[in-house]
Amino acid sequence: MVLNWKTGGLLLGLVFFAAVLLVKPIGVSTQFVILDGIVADAVSPDFISRTEDGYTSTNAYIAKSDGKYAKSAANPLNYSFIFVLAMAAGAFLSARLRGGIDAEERAAPAIWRANYGDTPMMRYAVAFLGGFIVLYGARLAGGCTSGHMMSGMMQTALSGYIFAAGAFAAAIPTAMLMYKRG
């Protein structure tokens, strides 16, 4: 089902290379902020506003770096936002073509059931909290697994190594404590 690591690694490396060859390095987590910005601006229209030479926001984070996030949220049809939507579509098609995921696995992954039994609600709560911490951490760090760890280390960026050291230092003990089986 899963590709041999040599084939998979080569393909993934080629995608990261194609991105930097044709456009720029891959990154995802910023788009969670952009979607938040789009929603906030829809709910309260003065969240993002035009200035003489660009965009700004009532939120200091969205307004930072001369309003680049404000600009993206005001114009969702931009490369990085469409990239994430296309990524979801690519994963959807790929999963469909290999026959999809069975109902039990869709509700909660096998490793969860091996450790905590048939407790989908608890799994959803952990997934929600996990998502909260992941995105809070990614925005604090300025990038996530794709932007910092993969794209960053690929470019020999100092920040990529610092990020990877922090991520694995927390991830390995957490995984070992939470998932003793499976």
Place this chain on the structure above:
Amino acid sequence: MTSILLAIVIGAAFGAVLDRIGATNPNWIGGMLTLRRLHLMKTILLAIGTGSILMFGGQMLGLVDVGHMSVKAAYIGVFIGGLLLGAGWAASGYCPGTGVCAAASGRKDALFFIAGGLFGAAAYMATYPAWKASGLLDDLAGGKVTLGSVPGASYDGLMALSGDLLGIAIGAVFVLVAFVLPDSLVGGGRRTAEIPAE
């Protein structure tokens, strides 16, 4: 318009590959982070090495535009954020990109991950001024730096070494580690079965 077309093509390829290597599957992430099944780690290491060698090799040959590089700043918050992301990644089995892909492939728990992520990003937006004031976002060791000095790049090098050659050498190390890393580092993996009983 070209950039939107590229976003669709590269984005779709990225999502499809993440699905096929097992990165969108919490069972594979859990196997990697508990060190019981390192298949995915080998895949990722090979990918970083391949990308690095092609990118720096292409830049040396003048085939890849050095201006496409995008290096993020280094600061203490990168490490703290990494710790937070690592804990949430291990608990949920998803990171931002793979969580979105997992939800698209039909996993219900990944929808909760995305919802949590949107709230987490919003919480950071609300608390950003406090982090900014703390000094933990201030540049470390020059901020946006690469390990070596890449010719033509707008980023400084931490060392005077040729950034291109260093990038290729580090890429080769990633590939080598991918090959020598065993399938498992702790009990329960395939390796243990190969050790004869004493």
